[in-house]
Amino acid sequence: MRLFLQLLFRNRLAGFGAVVLGVIVVLAVLTPILPLHPPNETNTANRFLRPLSEGHWLGTDHLGRDLMSRLMWGTRLSLAVGFAAALFAGLAGAAIGVLAGYFGGRIDNVTMRGIDMLMAFPYILLALAIVAVLGPGLMNALIAVAVVNIPFFARNIRGVTAGIVHREFVDAARLSGMGNARILWSEVLPNVVPVIVIAMSTTIGWMILETAGLSFLGLGSQPPQADLGSMLGEARSALITAPHTSIVPGAMILLIVMSVNLLGDGVRDALDPRLRSGAPSRPEATTRVERATAPEATESGLLRLDRLETQFRIGKRVYRAVNGVSLNLSPGECVGLIGESGSGKSVTALSVMGLVASPPGVITGGAVRLDGQDLIGAPYEMLRALRGRRVAYIFQDPLSTLHPLYRIGDQLAEAITAHQPVGRAAARARAVRLLEDVRIPNPAARARAFPHELSGGMRQRVGIAMALANDPDIIIADEPTTALDVTVQAQVLALLDELRRSRGLAILFITHDFGVVSQLCDRVAVMYGGRVVEEGPTTDLLAAPAHPYTRRLIACVPELGGGRRRLAAIPGLPPAVDDLPPGCAFAPRCERAQDACRAGEIALAGKVRKVRCLFPETTP
Amino acid sequence: MTLALQTRDLARSFDIGRRLIGPPRARLHAVRPISIQVQQGETLGIVGESGCGKSTLARMLVGLVAPSAGSIEIEGRLLDRADPAAFGRLIQYVFQDPVSSLNPRKTIRQILAAPLRHLRGLRGRELDARIAELFAAVSLRSDFLSRYPHEFSGGQAQRIGIARALAASPRILVLDEPVSALDVSVQAQVLNLLADLKAKLGLTYLFISHDLAVVEAVSDRIAVLYFGALVESGPAHKVFATPRHPYTKLLALSAPVVGRPLGGAQSGELPDPLNPPPGCAFAGRCPHATEICRREMPALRAIEGDQHAACHHPLAP
Numbered sequence A: 001m002r003l004f005l006q007l008l009f010r011n012r013l014a015g016f017g018a019v020v021l022g023v024i025v026v027l028a029v030l031t032p033i034l035p036l037h038p039p040n041e042t043n044t045a046n047r048f049l050r051p052l053s054e055g056h057w058l059g060t061d062h063l064g065r066d067l068m069s070r071l072m073w074g075t076r077l078s079l080a081v082g083f084a085a086a087l088f089a090g091l092a093g094a095a096i097g098v099l100a101g102y103f104g105g106r107i108d109n110v111t112m113r114g115i116d117m118l119m120a121f122p123y124i125l126l127a128l129a130i131v132a133v134l135g136p137g138l139m140n141a142l143i144a145v146a147v148v149n150i151p152f153f154a155r156n157i158r159g160v161t162a163g164i165v166h167r168e169f170v171d172a173a174r175l176s177g178m179g180n181a182r183i184l185w186s187e188v189l190p191n192v193v194p195v196i197v198i199a200m201s202t203t204i205g206w207m208i209l210e211t212a213g214l215s216f217l218g219l220g221s222q223p224p225q226a227d228l229g230s231m232l233g234e235a236r237s238a239l240i241t242a243p244h245t246s247i248v249p250g251a252m253i254l255l256i257v258m259s260v261n262l263l264g265d266g267v268r269d270a271l272d273p274r275l276r277s278g279a280p281s282r283p284e285a286t287t288r289v290e291r292a293t294a295p296e297a298t299e300s301g302l303l304r305l306d307r308l309e310t311q312f313r314i315g316k317r318v319y320r321a322v323n324g325v326s327l328n329l330s331p332g333e334c335v336g337l338i339g340e341s342g343s344g345k346s347v348t349a350l351s352v353m354g355l356v357a358s359p360p361g362v363i364t365g366g367a368v369r370l371d372g373q374d375l376i377g378a379p380y381e382m383l384r385a386l387r388g389r390r391v392a393y394i395f396q397d398p399l400s401t402l403h404p405l406y407r408i409g410d411q412l413a414e415a416i417t418a419h420q421p422v423g424r425a426a427a428r429a430r431a432v433r434l435l436e437d438v439r440i441p442n443p444a445a446r447a448r449a450f451p452h453e454l455s456g457g458m459r460q461r462v463g464i465a466m467a468l469a470n471d472p473d474i475i476i477a478d479e480p481t482t483a484l485d486v487t488v489q490a491q492v493l494a495l496l497d498e499l500r501r502s503r504g505l506a507i508l509f510i511t512h513d514f515g516v517v518s519q520l521c522d523r524v525a526v527m528y529g530g531r532v533v534e535e536g537p538t539t540d541l542l543a544a545p546a547h548p549y550t551r552r553l554i555a556c557v558p559e560l561g562g563g564r565r566r567l568a569a570i571p572g573l574p575p576a577v578d579d580l581p582p583g584c585a586f587a588p589r590c591e592r593a594q595d596a597c598r599a600g601e602i603a604l605a606g607k608v609r610k611v612r613c614l615f616p617e618t619t620p
Numbered sequence B: 001m002t003l004a005l006q007t008r009d010l011a012r013s014f015d016i017g018r019r020l021i022g023p024p025r026a027r028l029h030a031v032r033p034i035s036i037q038v039q040q041g042e043t044l045g046i047v048g049e050s051g052c053g054k055s056t057l058a059r060m061l062v063g064l065v066a067p068s069a070g071s072i073e074i075e076g077r078l079l080d081r082a083d084p085a086a087f088g089r090l091i092q093y094v095f096q097d098p099v100s101s102l103n104p105r106k107t108i109r110q111i112l113a114a115p116l117r118h119l120r121g122l123r124g125r126e127l128d129a130r131i132a133e134l135f136a137a138v139s140l141r142s143d144f145l146s147r148y149p150h151e152f153s154g155g156q157a158q159r160i161g162i163a164r165a166l167a168a169s170p171r172i173l174v175l176d177e178p179v180s181a182l183d184v185s186v187q188a189q190v191l192n193l194l195a196d197l198k199a200k201l202g203l204t205y206l207f208i209s210h211d212l213a214v215v216e217a218v219s220d221r222i223a224v225l226y227f228g229a230l231v232e233s234g235p236a237h238k239v240f241a242t243p244r245h246p247y248t249k250l251l252a253l254s255a256p257v258v259g260r261p262l263g264g265a266q267s268g269e270l271p272d273p274l275n276p277p278p279g280c281a282f283a284g285r286c287p288h289a290t291e292i293c294r295r296e297m298p299a300l301r302a303i304e305g306d307q308h309a310a311c312h313h314p315l316a317p
């Protein structure tokens, strides 16, 4: 709750809305005890008094009633009706949505068709029709506004509920012996409530407006009772002669609707889980750079990372995700980057082209040189021109780079025309050829498929085709086969290996699987706690790992053919990168650790075989 | 030895494109009739690729999905209604994704208390004592109990998932890819914990995984699923040393192994589940396929001793 308020007031507009609305609501609540004229007391002698007249601050209307008093009473009524309508619509809609989403099947089908039918009517027509049937009156206007808003809530909430019902924790609750009622109450509802609150806070303003609209047409509150809409309606005839009678309620409506909407948007943002986890509301185009000086180039190569440092700053915490990583990639070479989750592999890869989200990501040091040219801090236009053209990415989930609503052939063609001056037809022909290159059967027909129509393996092939579209020199593949089945993984790996040989591609291959590394990579670097702890030619390194972490990690990997057995484990957990110990990050889990290991920085030593350890397993 | 679990022609199909009235547009056979037997104290490894029906089978076995046909018997009791509460005291489920199987808005204590309360009727001091016991059994510190799921790493969350599954003192655990979401160094911690618990509590396991090496390390017997059907079964050492079904062999060869060159890759994909081929579902990818394979679906039959395969031309050992 504290977090929620903090986030809410970080947004200035929402704070402003909250203050304005707060004042209005307090005044409306206090209206009965404020020293006001009775709102319905007519005095035809004092008709149309201007504002700031004696005894009537805001003047009087066509019957000589005090506008100030009518405004306050009217606001009170309009607010009450608007809130009541929102509450009613929200609760009824949520109930329908939760039940339809939870039970699914026929119930869902029937209710949602009904809702669709309601939504097909123009909004205000439907409200008018309802009032026409029920007869004019404030209560009926309230009902009409609430009813026309129910479909909106029902639809939203149903979607969210259906998503939650398919989550595994609901199954787990069933297996814990809970019945439907209990699951709805204690598992589903707490997860739906934030959505209900968001939907209400963003629609309540409109509901106040709609009620005012009905009253304006004379279908809502009946004279002499004042609400903002009826005040406007009655003032309509004197719009020219006594404009203040219209302006006063009009301004109030404006204030209310504006403040409610600003506040509602703020509530929505503050409850948004993405913002809560510190993700940016507006990410920068490339990763932010705060670097003192670029380090000297140590070696030359096609792609050369020198002591790269990338951090995430979330609140007061600093996560040193990448902590001085140096790597070299030569043309035609495949280098493996291996490590457990959270060791910094992905952030290293994304830092190369400035793709780490900022905030919270910041590159705080090091250099990334492509053909000797430093990319850290390069302008966005330059990085964009290089992305895809010289350095292309393949991700674990190809759907993250494919647009769900466009045919894959069109997307490929677009990727080509973005970087090359070719015509549409030529680009399409190339797209089909690319699909053929990645061994997609019947490429011409498949080019017309949408991403969701393909299997996981086919989609990843399309991801590879996307990466190949502009003949890049370097491909950075981040766990491209982790989500695939082993037989499909074997096909994709074979394809990558062949492409690299036939096109002379350099590949930075990120994985957590030693088997994959051994089959594909020439060299491999092992990461732990944001650092490279060991590096070397794949066969040597795997045959005789020098770093204790590497050796024990390899020992954990079960291999087929070992029979029934107990597997090796590394006790403890990988370090938290916001709280790295001084010295060796592996020391708390290492059997060989001595005091010296915890004392201070340990360098990555060696020429071809490099290891960051004081007491390595072998001397490379 | 006594039977812990037995299924007879257990099958499940799903209706695709259901209409308000009238029959569905298509029917998808997620699990074709499967008969398996698991002895008390045994671990049956179930392997197969995504979409082959592993999870649907598992969810039927714990009562989360109603079978379309066939029967399930647990310790001699016929469970013919998909009622997770009735199943829950005998058989429990450990989920693949440890974090998403824990409700983000509940503390670990609340999560563990649910099965104890609803399935075992524990209250008050008894309940607290049992929670403490469970937590100790999966080697977690008791001060974790008041925390929320997002504060845990994958390995810790999976220990919590195991503790929850064990809460109602079931006889059988269905472990659905319990370590696939974990890093290898943590994976072994969880597997070893599972082995210890099994020995201590005399449990029976159904261990589902796509990772053959992991399955081999933990299983007594193996069942291989392909396209919703059981294609090979038998003692673990036999199935891995001498696979009889070409698909089992392909699986074994595809797993990336340190020091083995890339290979074993075969083109071809799973058949379209809405339009299954008339004969053997593997025929499109099988190097030994002949004309009869494309015409007739092979039945599961004993090849040698207790090793079974569904293939017209089983491989020689």
Ligand SMILES: Nc1ncnc2c1ncn2[C@@H]1O[C@H](COP(=O)(O)OP(=O)(O)O)[C@@H](O)[C@H]1O
Pocket (backbone or CB within 6 Å): A312, A314, A319, A320, A321, A322, A339, A340, A341, A342, A343, A344, A345, A346, A347, A348, A357, A360, A577
């Ligand atoms: N967007 C982000 N915001 C905050 N922290 C992040 C973000 N992305 C990654 N991290 C942190 O950076 C560290 C390294 O992550 P990552 O590079 O994804 O590891 P790997 O790819 O090796 O699994 C982790 O501790 C992770 O929590």
Ligand code: SF4
Pocket (backbone or CB within 6 Å): A547, A548, A549, A584, A585, A586, A587, A588, A590, A591, A592, A593, A594, A597, A602, A612, A613, A614, A615, A616
């Ligand atoms: S430096 Fe010390 S603690 Fe670190 S891996 Fe080497 S021996 Fe172990």
Ligand code: SF4
Pocket (backbone or CB within 6 Å): B245, B246, B247, B280, B281, B282, B283, B284, B286, B287, B288, B289, B290, B293, B298, B310, B311, B312, B313, B314
């Ligand atoms: S039945 Fe025929 S196609 Fe199927 S696996 Fe056996 S040999 Fe291959």
Ligand SMILES: [Mg+2]
Pocket (backbone or CB within 6 Å): A341, A342, A345, A346, A478, A479
């Ligand atoms: Mg990663």
